[in-house]
Amino acid sequence: MSQNIESVCIIDDDNIYINLLTKIIELKRLSESVIVFKNGKEALDYFLETIDNTIQPEVPQVIFLDLNMPVMDGWEFLNEFSKIKDKIRDKIDLYVVSSSIDSRDIERAKAIDVVDDYLTKPIKLDVFEKILA
Structure with missing residues (x-):
């Protein structure tokens, strides 16, 4: 079975959640690879490197x-990523995934241009599969 998605990126500090998502992706063969960052700074540095290098690292x-x-939370990452997203050659779909059900968080996230949607943890398997289909 070939995947539609070559690479998925998880930016999260919860090891249990990371392991669960990674295992689902592997078992369901939803993507060829998973890139994991424990905070927004690690991820932002990686994406800045994709802009600065002539040899492109894997872009999810x-x-x-x-x-x-x-270190750098999701809000700070979104602020910085919004500034550089247009410089990244490949299209990236970004989903905020949080346990917060606060409508202010949901509205704030959805108002940011680079955010495709806001998902509440835990992500339901059918929603997850639909995103990666």
Whole structure:
């Protein structure tokens, strides 16, 4: 079975959640690879490198971004990523994934141009499969 999505990126500091998503992706063969970052700074540095290098590192087609992380949280990442997204050659779909059900968080995230949707943890398997289909 060939995947439609070559690479998925998870930006989250929760090891259990990361392991669960990674295992689902592998078992369901939803993507060829998974790139994981523990905070927004690690991820932002990686994406800045894709802009600065003539040899392109792997650019994920889908990002699942947590909001609450150490070093650089999801909000800070979104602010910085919004500034550089147009410089990245490939199209990236970005989903904010949070346990917060606060309508202010949901509205704030959906108002940011680079955000495709806001998903509440845990992501239902059918929603996850639909995104990666």
